[in-house]
Amino acid sequence: MTGSAVPSPLARILSAVSTAPRTPAELARDLGSSEDALSGMLVTLHAGGYVQEAVPEQGACACGPCALKSLCRNADSPAPALSLLRLTPRGAAYLARLTAR
Secondary structure, X not given: OOOOOOOOHHHHHHHHHHHXXXXXXXXXXXXXXXXXXXXXXXXXXXXXXXXXXXXXXXXXXXXXXXXXXXXXXOOOOOOOOOOOEXXXXXXXXXXXXXXXX
């Protein structure tokens, strides 16, 4: 982003999820928000295909060649203990466009 532009709430959420799978509680804490306030945005991002739940055997999160396997709490677990969100390819492309401005 150029200059002193403040990132939009959407860009902040996508950026936080892009570094590692995060729980809604972690996102709320990291973004200085409440889970209740954040939940509506997460539902919208999920419905739009920008984020998805990070669970074993789902797309690129098959806990095989995933670059985030060492960070993922769901690796080698038959079922996720936490609700984790990860960026989708669509979310990554959108974030790249936002940060290129």
